[in-house]
Amino acid sequence: KNEVEQSPQNLTAQEGEFITINCSYSVGISALHWLQQHPGGGIVSLFMLSSGKKKHGRLIATINIQEKHSSLHITASHPRDSAVYICAARRPARQLTFGSGTQLTVLP
Amino acid sequence: DVKVTQSSRYLVKRTGEKVFLECVQDMDHENMFWYRQDPGLGLRLIYFSYDVKMKEKGDIPEGYSVSREKKERFSLILESASTNQTSMYLCASRGASELQPQHFGDGTRLSIL
Numbered sequence A: 001k002n003e004v005e006q007s008p009q010n011l012t013a014q015e016g017e018f019i020t021i022n023c024s025y026s027v028g029i030s031a032l033h034w035l036q037q038h039p040g041g042g043i044v045s046l047f048m049l050s051s052g053k054k055k056h057g058r059l060i061a062t063i064n065i066q067e068k069h070s071s072l073h074i075t076a077s078h079p080r081d082s083a084v085y086i087c088a089a090r091r092p093a094r095q096l097t098f099g100s101g102t103q104l105t106v107l108p
Numbered sequence B: 001d002v003k004v005t006q007s008s009r010y011l012v013k014r015t016g017e018k019v020f021l022e023c024v025q026d027m028d029h030e031n032m033f034w035y036r037q038d039p040g041l042g043l044r045l046i047y048f049s050y051d052v053k054m055k056e057k058g059d060i061p062e063g064y065s066v067s068r069e070k071k072e073r074f075s076l077i078l079e080s081a082s083t084n085q086t087s088m089y090l091c092a093s094r095g096a097s098e099l100q101p102q103h104f105g106d107g108t109r110l111s112i113l
Helices: none
Strands: A004-007 A010-014 A019-025 A031-037 A042-048 A052-057 A061-063 A069-076 A083-090 A097-098 A103-108 B004-006 B010-013 B019-025 B031-038 B042-051 B056-057 B064-070 B073-078 B087-094 B109-112
Touching: A004 A083, A010 A019, A019 A031, A019 A103, A031 A069, A042 A052, A042 A061, A042 A069, A052 A069, A052 B042, A069 A083, A083 B042, A097 B042, B010 B019, B019 B031, B019 B087, B019 B109, B031 B064, B031 B073, B042 B064, B042 B073, B056 B064, B073 B087
Parallel strands: A010 A103, B010 B109
Antiparallel strands: A004 A019, A019 A069, A031 A042, A031 A083, A052 A061, A061 A069, A083 A097, A083 A103, B004 B019, B019 B073, B031 B042, B031 B087, B042 B056, B064 B073, B087 B109
């Protein structure tokens, strides 16, 4: 079993829909990262959180430490949000462990 | 803005060749990383470096080596390329604190024929 599991693997939505991507992890962590990878490869860090919730524009990330679960939400989705979204867990004194990613396609 | 530059976007090499992938960052970051990314497996850490001339094995170091002679440059070396090393390779850098985000290059898609 992978230490970091994402769901769904693939997600297709219509423009304007509310989107949720889930990330579960099986180990104790010090932080959870959400990353975005656009076609072509470049990866951008979206959030790093260790508790509660963070918001940036239409993106919201939440984490529940007790349940070892994090979600990334996108409100009012747009075709330019189409990308691979990756969660990564940081264990204390260890390097990041990455989920396999969620391919999001937002249709106009 | 942090800039992490990988020398090639696409590279095609032959089995048995020695392959060099170069990565340069311009933010004086202490930490640099090499990952490979394969469908369904996510990013896996090959090697990382926390200082000049210092290196640590990641999760999948077999068949690879690295070099960090200068702080801004981190090279990944495939000593004798094999077809199972066909992959997307991503370099990243990060400041001294674990609380800082990693900054990624655009990746090198390497094909070994």
